Amino acid sequence: MKVKKSTMKGVYIFCVCLVMVSCTDVENSGSQVPQVFRYGYRPPDVDVGEKMAELDGFRQYLEKKLEMPVELYEILGYAPAIEALRANKIEMTTLGSFAFVIAEEKAGIEPIAYRGHKDTGKGSYFSLFITTRKDLKTIEDVKEKAHTLKLAFGNPASTSGHLIPRKYLKENGINPETDFEEVLYCPDHTASLMATLSGNVDVAAVMNITINKFLQSGKITENDFVTLFQSDPIQTDAYVVRPNLPLELKQKAIKAMVDMCQEAPEIWYGISPVSDRDVILFPARQELWNEIREMALLTKKEMFGK
Known part of the structure; x- marks a missing residue:
């Protein structure tokens, strides 16, 4: 049986042994007020020109609210984003729930805001298993034919691309490393979808947000794939800041993010990963990610036996 050589232990090490990145020549030192407020963003996967223009509108909004220069830096992947925060190379970014839990444990990264419905404050999205094979209709079909199938997870630090789907497979008696012909790790959800x-x-x-973007853009249709599994709701991403950001600036950043949905809704709708206009930003509460913390701990115990 052909199995990719990278083990779960190797994947975990990938998540926590992060690669140094240098985002700018401007050096912001530790707990001092930075010269420039730097926001790290993930490159858009559809409508790139339009999305970059919307990101620039967000930059201008932050400059006004924070009363200081703001610069945008493209960051490819969770590991470089976490390391950039830890090394004072950026002040703020967005991390998926699992990536945030890793960052919190390893670098003391702090959440400041999250997406939620305006009426309930609850935010969620979903993890899906998808296929284009006509002979796969249920997870039992996958289990029966796993030894002939190639499986793609997303980024190893992804909640919906790795943590949740791995848990689902294990609960259904499927061991990814031993049962599938091959297991691959894609850099992001778009790559998983395209693969x-x-x-x-x-x-x-793949997370449902990525699929919905491609459906709405007309690049794919619902006839192009079959959904084998949809998870329970997952806590949404965390907007996070580096751990030693000065308190006054952190408070300004929280207020700027939360107020944006009322004061500059078009800017928020432009940068929001979801199209639902009833989804806004709320101040973060640590307990929102407790379930993800528990899953991460169980995954660690599964890999290391402690």
């Missing part, structure tokens, strides 16, 4: 649609993999873990 499935192109036939390079048989089954992939």
Whole structure:
């Protein structure tokens, strides 16, 4: 059986042994007020020109609210984003729930805001297993034929691309490392989706937000894939700041993010990863990610036995 050599232990090490990145020549030192407020963003996967213009509108909004220069820096992946925060190379970014829990444990990263419905304050999205194979209709079909299938997870630090789908497979008696012909790790959800649609993999873990973006853009249709599994709701991403950001500036950043939905709704809708206009930003509460923390701990015990 052909299994990719990277083990779960190797994946965990990838998540926590982060790669140094240098985002700018401007050096912001520790707990001092920075010369420039730097926001790290993940590159958009659809409508790139339009989304970059919307990000620049967000930059201008932050400059006004924070009363200081703001610069945007493209960061590819969770590991460089976490290390950039830890090394004082950026002040703020967005991390998926699992990536945030890793960052919190390893670098003391702090959450400041999250997405939620304006009426309930609850925010969620979903993890999906998708396929284009006509002979796969249920997870039992996957279990029966796993030894002939190629599986794609997302980024190893992804909640919906790795943590949740791995847990689901284990609960259904499927061990990814031993049961599948091959297990791959894609850099992001777009890559996982494209790998499935192109036939390079048989089954992939993808978040519903990515699929919805491609459906809304007309790049794919619902007839292009089959959904084998949809998770329970997952706590949304955390907007986070580096741990030694001065308190006054952190408070300004929290207020700027939360107020944006009322004061500059078009800017918020432009940068929001979801199209639902009833989804706004709320101040973060640590307990929101407790379930993800518990899953991460169980995954660590599974890998290291302690």
